[in-house]
Amino acid sequence: MSKLFSLPRKIPLENKFLLVAFTLSFLFFIFQEPVYSPDTYSYLRADITRFPGYIIYLRSLKFVFGDLFDIMAIAGHLVFGFSAIYVIFKNCSTLFSLSAGFKILLIVVLLFPYFYPIEIAVNLTSEGIAYPLYLFAISFGIDFLFRNQQIKIVHLSFTFLLLALTRGQFIIFAPIIAFLYFLKMKKELLKKGRFMYLILLLMLPIIAGTLDKTYRFIFYGFFESTPYSYVNAITLPLFVSGANDFHFLTDKDHKEIYKSSYRRLDSMNLLSSKIEGSYKDKYKVFHDNFPKICNQNIHQYGMAYYRDQGVSPPNETFKIEAACKEMFPTLISKNFYEWLSLYITGVIHGFKSVFILCFVMVVALLSFRKTLREFSIRNGFVLLATLLILSNAMVVAIASHSIMRYLFYNYFFGLLILIILLKKFIPKNET
Known part of the structure; x- marks a missing residue:
């Protein structure tokens, strides 16, 4: 019995901090009014121009909970989101041996999208589940690429498909993972069936597109991609x-x-x-x-x-x-x-400064050069992060206008890149 009551004291301080942060955040958001937008109603109507992921999420909650569906949607955003934040936080913290100060900064940046001005917790839009899916996909990608956990390609593939069927802007994610995998395994790609992993990663966008068309055929009678x-x-x-x-x-x-x-x-x-x-x-x-x-x-x-x-x-x-x-x-x-000229201006607008854009591009080129010579966790991760940051900004600038709502997903990558560079050039920050 004494052991039973002593269990809470054995919880690591870091986990206690996370539990408090998540609990307070949950209580703060769950009592706020859900935010409806034109996008919300288009999901509730199951408009043919919308990707299926959030339509299924929102309409399923409405079917089960009736008028309380919006509160349950917020709860789902929070529970799913905090679970993803916990996983990616733990993964990156251990991978790079982050100090307590860096860990606090990382959790703050990861939680930022739930607060003003983005507020993905209370906004009944696809970002509420797309952000957690993206974080899970990143974490599984880290395990697959940098921890040599090949089984995680199954988790990665499933999560990517859900993500791509929720927000189409992330269709480039799987090819980028494939590119990193190619750089890592280029000398032994044909050994032990590893070439099949590369083929699977390259096929994932095609599979996602086929599933999108299949959904539209089942519910609307048209085997077509999302027409928007x-x-x-x-x-x-x-x-x-x-x-x-x-x-x-x-x-x-x-x-x-x-x-x-x-x-x-x-x-x-x-x-x-x-x-x-x-x-x-x-x-x-x-x-x-x-x-x-x-x-x-x-x-x-x-x-x-x-x-x-x-x-x-x-x-x-x-x-x-x-x-x-x-x-x-x-x-x-x-x-x-x-x-x-205006497209480039739009990309710059997304980065808030041409200097930040140039910095990310230079870091991407340098990390690519080093990764091409020798694949390492640090260089490979920085290359992955910069490619995801740049590709998302470029896709958004082509498909829409560069607003925070479409770009916030990679903010934590920016912090991790700075931490990695700081730990490299200032040795005292290694611990």
Whole structure:
């Protein structure tokens, strides 16, 4: 009996700290009002333009708990999220032998997205489960790449598929893991079936895409990808487009949609050519008015155009996606310098500073050079972190506008990179 009552005192101080932090955070958020947004209602309606992950999560809770589903959704965000934070925190802490001070900084950064201004705990949007899935995927990737736990490729694959079916921006994650695995095993890739691991990692995005199409076929009758990728991506090309660019489109319906979209943007002065100043000034206008250029313009009008042509719902969503897919490379090629300049400005905006972007790029190049020569935990991890940071920023800048909501996933990587570099150049921080 005495042993039973002495158990709590045997809990390590670090675990007690985590328990207190998680408990206080849970109590703080669980009594807050759930935040509904247009995205929330689109998931509850199971809109065909949404990835299936959060639709299934939210609608399942609504089916089971009724009007209390939103409270249960917040609880799920928190429990799932804190579990993922615990796993990635423990993994990175032991992998790099972090000191108490660095551990506190890491847990603060990992918890940051749950608080203002991102607030993924109370916002009923896909970030609530995408962030934990991403952290779990990273942790399994660390085990697979740096701890030689080959069985973790099963956990990694399953988690990646859930992640990719929740937020499509992470489709590049598996190929990056495959690239690191190739660098690590390049001299013995054909031994002991290790080549199959590489093939599996490269196949995962294809499997995810097939599952996405299968979901849409089962519930909507269309074996198609989520029809909202090019609708988003066309926004910047529209912003830099010219009045006569419709001549380069081949489909007559696409031409009409483009001309109507251009006239609307022209009337609102939401064109790059209408804005005086630097590319930073132009990007700010684009950034602040993204919904007016995309959702309230090309998407809404495009679907209405096809409905007027007799296309029945939800076929019009696939029609406007196809139209934007044709426009995308055409408008970029005809306005390439302007598009590239604003695209780079958007990437810089996501990093808040060109110096931070350059720093990450330089660290990525140096770590790649060292990893190419000899794969090590430190160099391999820094390369993994910088590639994930850069790839996410670049994908987001193409597909949308660079806002914190899409970029916060990798903030903890930034801290770990600084810690690793600090421990390298200042030996006293090794312990």
